[in-house]
Each structure stands twice: as structure tokens, then as C-alpha cells.
Amino acid sequence: MSAKVQWFAKDLLIIGAGFAAAMHIGKLPAAIPILQAELGLSLVQSGLLLSCIQCAGICFALLIGSYVSKLGLKRCVLLGLSLLTLASICAGLTQSVLSLFSMRIIEGFGFLLVTLSGPALIRELAPIQSLPAKMGLWAAYMGGGVGIALITAPMLIQSWSWSVVWFSYALITLSFLIGIAWFIPNTTPSSQAVPLKSLIKLTLQHQPAWLLALIFGTYAGQWFASVGFLPTIYEQNHIAPTLAGLLTASVSIANAVGTFICGLLLQRGLQAKLLVILGFVVLIACALLFYTAKDSLPFMLQYVLVFGFSLFGGLVAGSIFAQALHFAPSPMAISTTVGMILQCSALSQFLLPPSIALLVSSTGTWLWVGVLMSVLSILGIVLTQRLFAIQPKTSA
Helix, strand or coil: HHHHHHHHHHHHHHHHHHHHHHHHCCCCCHHHHHHHHCCCCCCCHHHHHHHHHHHHHHHHHHHHHHHHHHHHHHHHHHHHHHHHHHHHHHHHHCCCCHHHHHHHHHHHHHHHHHHHHHHHHHHHHCCCCHHHHHHHHHHCEEEEEEEHHHHHHHHCCCCCCCHHHHHHHHHHHHHHHHHHHHHHHCCCCCCCCCHHHHHHHHHHHCHHHHHHHHHHHHHHHHHHHHCHHEEEEEHCCCCCCHHHHHHHHHHHHHHHHCCCCCCCCHHCCCCCHHHHHHHHHHHHHHHHHHHCCCCCCCHHHHHHHHHHHHHHHHCCCHHHHHHHHHHHHCHHHHHHHHHHHHHHHHHHHHHHHHHHHHHHHHCCCCCCHHHHHHHHHHHHHHHHHHHHHHHHHCCC
């Protein structure tokens, strides 16, 4: 096997691990009705179970990111995959709501370790000329992994049970764990004597890191809320549950396709700034048209708008993850910078959906949701202009 093929295979293992980690995020929605019936899960508990996987990211993403370089990138990926595998197996065996919550929180830490270490590890493994495309593939992990789960989980539940979903995804995660342990060369922890507090301080004092995190935050909450409210659209239009699941999965996968296309465009020399702004402009158009005329639009047009929102949102996600490699205060602080991005993303995804629900319930209309999302996208454009007026300190 040639060196080029070997590098490519190693890159795919890391990217595949990101997809596998995101599948654990997407496995729960299809299982909620079954868990409510079998374990007596209440509606409030269901909502908390869906959101508690974000707890690790909201509270500890930056802190854990500062430890990644110290512990070693490969070691952190393996630890994250191990936590996901073990927690998924334990959750599949349990019949206790408390245990299900505990395992979900542990899965959140596993997911965080994989997604914090992945970009920096790809940077070490990938040839410089293919790095933009590889980061585009990496950035597709959330949309792609969640989309795969939304397609496969209902089928497994219908044929067997929700526990089989947990066991199956644990097996997939374990296969990537073994592959990475066997094929990826060991990465030695950083020998630079930079105290963890200094690394966090360096990142917190670095303006581009804040800008990257805030830009991604203005986008991530919007995407999560739009996908989250899809069931409302389907219910209003009397769409069958099986078809609804496939349509939701296609919207999620569209985001992965958008991030992959973004990576290819970046590799061909298109400016990241233009791609981010284009993504936000399309987000504004789709959000305004969808939410201001939601009740009068035919279903297909509603779906096309949400699909386009997700697809072009991938341009934002792919560009921001790629730029994290360039704008980090130092190569050692890449994981810390990604930690800031993920922390802001998790906070946005946690806060925006209930804020939208409160806005709709208090005003009685979805019109102001479109306005809110447009304001967030305009803020994203302003922050993007500011980010690219700064010269990056590191190179990929």
C-alpha cells in the first residue's frame, strides 16, 4: 500500500469516529416513545434526556480541550470512544431511568473527547494539500452521524428493540476504537511546559478564538432548532411517521453534504470568508420566508426551505472548523480553540429551542422566530467580517 493511500485510510478512521460519536446523539429521538412506554419516562424527563448530553460541552469543553494536548490526541480519541462504547452497552442493559440519565451524561463526555481531539489529530495526519477537504469531511460528523442514526434507529427498534440500537452503535464505536488503536500512530503528549491555566488564559485572551466560537454559536442553535421543530411541520401536514423520519434524516444529511462541499471549495481556493457569508445570507432568506409565511406555504416548499437552510448551513460549519486550525493562538491550543467553539455551540443549542418556544407561545406567531434567526445570522456576518480582518497566527 502506498504512503498516500495509508494517509487517506488513517484520515477516514478519525472522520469515521466523529460520525460514530454523533450517531449516539441521534439515536435517542426515535427511542423516546418506546422509553416512555417501557420505563415510564415522563415528557419532562424525555426533554432532559435529550438535552443532558450537551451538559459536558456546556460546562467543560474549554477545560477538557486544554488537557487534550497534554494527554495525547490519540489517547483522548480512544478514551472518548471507550466511554461511548461502555456507556451505550450499560444503558442498553439497564431498566432504570436514573441509569439511563447517568450513561447519557457519560456519553456526552465521550462525544466531547472525540470531537475535541479529532481536528488536531487530522491536522497531524493529513497532507497539507488535502487538509481543507479533510476538515470539510470532519465537519460533516454531526449532520452525517445524526442523519444515519435517524434512518437506522427506527428500523432497528421496529425489528427488535431500543436496546439493540444501543448495542449496535456500541459495536460500531468499538470497531473504530480498535481500528484507531491499531492503525493510527501514537501521538506523544506535548513536551512544551505550558501550564493548563496559561493555555486556557492564552485562548481566552485570543480574540479570533472568541470570534470563531461566537460565529459558530449564532449558527449552531439555529440549525438545531430548525431540525428540532420539523416534527411540528410533519404533524401539521399529516405526514406518516416512517416518511417523516426519512425526511428528517435527509435534512440532517444535507448539512453533512454542505460541509463536505465546503471542504472541496476551500481546497479549490475559495475564500472561507465568502463561504461563511454566503451560508448566513441563505440562512436569512430561508428563515424569513419559512417563518413569516409558515402557515400559508405548501408542505414541499416548507421542506425545501428547511433542506436549503441545513445544506447551506454546512458552509458555515465547514469553514469555521477549518479556520480553527489557522486562527488558534498556537498549534498546541487548537484543541482549546475547538473547545471554545463546541462550548459556545452547546450553549446555543441548549438555549435557543426553548427561547423560540417561549417566543411563539408569548406572541402567538412564528413571525418573530424568523426575525430572531435573521438577527443571529446578521450578527454572524458582522463577526465574520471582523474575524477575517485579523491575520491568522498559525498555519495548517
